Amino acid sequence: MKALVTADTLLGDETTFLFSEDVPYRVFPSRVIKNDYSKRDNFITLDIGIDQGIEPDMGVVTTNGILGIIDISSNRFSRVISILNSEISLNAQIKGSNVIGSLTWDGNDPYMMSLVDVPRLAKVTKGDTIVTGRQSTTFPPDILIGTIRDAQLVENGSRYKIDVALFNDMTDIGTAYVIKSRDVKPLQIIDTLTINVNE
Template sequence: MQQIFNFLIRNKNNILFLLLLGLSLFLTIQSNSFHKSKYISSANFITGGIYNWSNNIQTYFYLEDYNQRLLEENKELRKLLTNIEDTSAVINFEDSTSFNGIYLFRTAKVINNNYSKTDNYITLDRGRNSQISKEHGVITSQGIVGIVDQVSKNYSRVISILNSHSKINAQLKKTNHFGSLIWNGKDPNVVQLIDVPRLAPIKIGDTIVTGGKSLIFPQGIPIGSIEEFKLDQNESYYTIEIRLFNDMTNIGYVYVIENKDKVEIKELEGIDD
């Protein structure tokens, strides 16, 4: 017994080192697997609070930019609105509630944004108290941003599309050929769309939008335009480089999307399991 204690005391530095190194490697590996890093995230009380405080100061410097974006968006929405009024004579909804749609939109402010690492996260200033929960989609008026993965009381953390673990269903705007949106970690303005079948008619400059296959984003939210494409090694699928419409390095306010029917659809699909 004495010898064991002596051994422990003599090697306390080595043991402490191995223990803490093991712990930090464990946290690293855990954060590399999707949806697992629960405790060490910036959506907690202290870190979220500090980011919120510093963001309150920064926001003033961008007010003009945000106003400009809101104006642009209003213009687009007005354009859409006039189109709807034109067609309203033809399509008549008897029950007004049936037209409400299955998506709920909430606004939030980005208080911390990363884009220089290979796995980037964004922190928002809304959390569980504002009915935001896991797997809600996050967009801006120009395009998609990411998916919520951690929620605390007043803050939430978003897996940015600039994250090597992010995988989002996307499709061509013209046809319905779809693939998965990933990021190779290099340029924060360019993402990759993989697994698009070779049959798809692809031209440089075509628009890519979100696909209807995921329960997170509504179909047809713009993502970016095709910059470059090539066939993969066995020449059956395209890998497409997409330039984002959204400037991921400069996000101010975002919309968080909730799919109200998600639970119902998941239940239905999970009947066999």
């Protein structure tokens, strides 16, 4: 992912930004005005909303990696389902490979997530980078997530459960960028996302 530029005044015009494959996405800068990270199901509030074109299901990132997905917007504010939410599952992969899995959070450590459903024949190496997958319809591919801290075979040795140390410090987030996905025919394989909107 190319670097995003932080603006002094965030409520400005949207920016067109090129992620991987030189595909343009629309990017909306915002400030985080509330950030939960100590609950099992956490949410983040941003200071932009419908008036700035923000809609549910848009991805949210920082310059260090993914934050979550918009689920509710009012005229001036939006709520983000944080990646630190036990009911969210996102498509992710090991960078530089075709190995994919589901990124989940167990509700405990705000600095760690898990990549699950990775087949046992996959090459998994401590220190490898985890990024958003190419099957995601919410995020551009190759957005940073974290690095592999540890991996264990589960389900009678058929699959890996991988501990992922996040690049983002989810306890200290000030600036966020909302991404509007490119206008293409939706993929048949999409992010798995089930959420109870009641905190």
